[in-house]
Amino acid sequence: MGSEKKRDDQEDTSIFMKEVTGEFGYVLQDVPHFTDYIQNVTTYPNPIASNPAYSVVNQYFVDMDDSIPLKIVVHKNTPRGIHFRRAGPRQKVYFDPDDVVACIVTCGGLCPGLNTVIREIVYSLDYMYGVKKVLGIDGGYRGFYAKNTIELTQKLVNDIHKRGGTILKTSRGGHDTTKIVNSIQDRGINQVYIIGGDGTQKGAAAIYKEIRRRGLKVAVVGIPKTIDNDIPIIDKSFGFDTAVEEAQRAINAAHVEAQSAENGLGLVKLMGRYSGFIAMYATLASRDVDCCLIPESPFYLEGTGGLFEYIEKRIKDNGHMVIVVAEGAGQELLAEKSEQDASGNKLLQDVGLWLSQKIKEHFAKLNKMPLTLKYIDPTYMIRAIPSNASDNVYCTLLAQSAVHGAMAGFTGFTSGLVHGRQSYIPFNRINEHRNSVVITDRMWARLLSSTNQPSFLEQQPIKEAMANGSITSSNVIGDDDMPDLDLPHKFNYA
Numbered sequence: 001m002g003s004e005k006k007r008d009d010q011e012d013t014s015i016f017m018k019e020v021t022g023e024f025g026y027v028l029q030d031v032p033h034f035t036d037y038i039q040n041v042t043t044y045p046n047p048i049a050s051n052p053a054y055s056v057v058n059q060y061f062v063d064m065d066d067s068i069p070l071k072i073v074v075h076k077n078t079p080r081g082i083h084f085r086r087a088g089p090r091q092k093v094y095f096d097p098d099d100v101v102a103c104i105v106t107c108g109g110l111c112p113g114l115n116t117v118i119r120e121i122v123y124s125l126d127y128m129y130g131v132k133k134v135l136g137i138d139g140g141y142r143g144f145y146a147k148n149t150i151e152l153t154q155k156l157v158n159d160i161h162k163r164g165g166t167i168l169k170t171s172r173g174g175h176d177t178t179k180i181v182n183s184i185q186d187r188g189i190n191q192v193y194i195i196g197g198d199g200t201q202k203g204a205a206a207i208y209k210e211i212r213r214r215g216l217k218v219a220v221v222g223i224p225k226t227i228d229n230d231i232p233i234i235d236k237s238f239g240f241d242t243a244v245e246e247a248q249r250a251i252n253a254a255h256v257e258a259q260s261a262e263n264g265l266g267l268v269k270l271m272g273r274y275s276g277f278i279a280m281y282a283t284l285a286s287r288d289v290d291c292c293l294i295p296e297s298p299f300y301l302e303g304t305g306g307l308f309e310y311i312e313k314r315i316k317d318n319g320h321m322v323i324v325v326a327e328g329a330g331q332e333l334l335a336e337k338s339e340q341d342a343s344g345n346k347l348l349q350d351v352g353l354w355l356s357q358k359i360k361e362h363f364a365k366l367n368k369m370p371l372t373l374k375y376i377d378p379t380y381m382i383r384a385i386p387s388n389a390s391d392n393v394y395c396t397l398l399a400q401s402a403v404h405g406a407m408a409g410f411t412g413f414t415s416g417l418v419h420g421r422q423s424y425i426p427f428n429r430i431n432e433h434r435n436s437v438v439i440t441d442r443m444w445a446r447l448l449s450s451t452n453q454p455s456f457l458e459q460q461p462i463k464e465a466m467a468n469g470s471i472t473s474s475n476v477i478g479d480d481d482m483p484d485l486d487l488p489h490k491f492n493y494a
Helices: 002-016 114-129 177-187 198-214 240-259 277-286 307-318 351-366 379-383 389-407 442-451 462-467
Strands: 018-021 026-030 067-069 081-086 102-106 134-137 149-151 191-196 219-224 264-270 291-293 320-326 372-376 413-418 421-426
Touching: 002 198, 026 421, 102 114, 114 134, 114 191, 114 389, 177 198, 191 198, 191 389, 198 219, 219 389, 240 264, 240 277, 240 320, 240 372, 240 379, 240 389, 264 277, 264 351, 264 379, 277 291, 277 320, 277 442, 291 307, 291 442, 307 320, 307 351, 320 351, 351 372, 389 413, 389 421
Parallel strands: 026 081, 102 134, 102 191, 191 219, 219 413, 264 320, 264 372, 291 320
Antiparallel strands: 018 026, 067 081, 081 421, 134 149, 413 421
């Protein structure tokens, strides 16, 4: 039984990723291609070659041997290690543009930049490759088999990047692989662009697997969308910069409220179900935050080194205080919920309201420091805004890279930024684990030095915390792919 499962896992890996080895420990974790399972696939000259807009660009086409390293900080004797295929246009394409029927679907929660990605896929298919037939799937995965499609034209999508949300609507759940692939086949769709987070990318992998089993010439491309920035391998997901920037408004408001009251305390809850990147980066950007609480770093309320002691000291010293808490922080201190949402995510208790109440009760009981607490939850305001300039550029690059990959015959991949370079990453690598803040990493140390908050681990050392399961090894060490060195995490810019 065990050997059969191992063999099945190996077969699954082989259809999602091809490993090519080279000298000095070089490993290319390559994405699937039509030629892996379809014989005698017709190729065509890339239309970009005759497009006057690109005639001035030297070496516009990407060499087939170009790859992007996963590790960029190495020692002189470090093997070259894992690489991913570089994104971009190839000299030959595997679709006649007149035969392409593409579709775009958005799944999961809202995120700044969704409409920009939709717009740029439509524009890239038309302007660069002459593809005119692009369909929008209405309402997430369920829309493949339960709703009519929307024809996406340049006129329709022209200014949608100025709006938040998604013109295609979105939903959680509704993934039925057989029904979805049947719909793709019945509609004659041969390029599928799937925009969504980790759960959505797992669904995309299942769709690709079934399409390959049927031997269909259909490119399945994922574009990673998660406002929490919890997708691994890639530098960041689109919408993250916008979310951090917009969070500043809530933190500024909390700071003003706290400063303007006697013993004022502003408490802001930000997104971050399992990963505290938004809270961490918003705190570092603000410089007005005195304490940041994230899911990866457990904290306690009472006793020496606890949150209440720190609040009392900070307010006595400064007269006011601002706390930022990620939505997934401190869940082990709250009564556990057993319900899940349609995507299978565990429903969380509202840590912001709970923490507000606990702080009020504690200081009311002390009766020596009257506290004025203001609680701000900007979650849905942040999710619903249009993307900023930085994210708009990033969305454009992601969309164009996705289109180039599909036209070149690649499939079963996610388009993402790896160390500043657009890359094609196999689905199985994207879906392996969740990206999280490493609390023994220098980036978290930078935050602690900025806020001067306690680590909340004095009474519970890291080894003890790992032993009892309150934190996991993934929170205190880097990715398996990181060398066993004292190196910065991939988000460290030093």
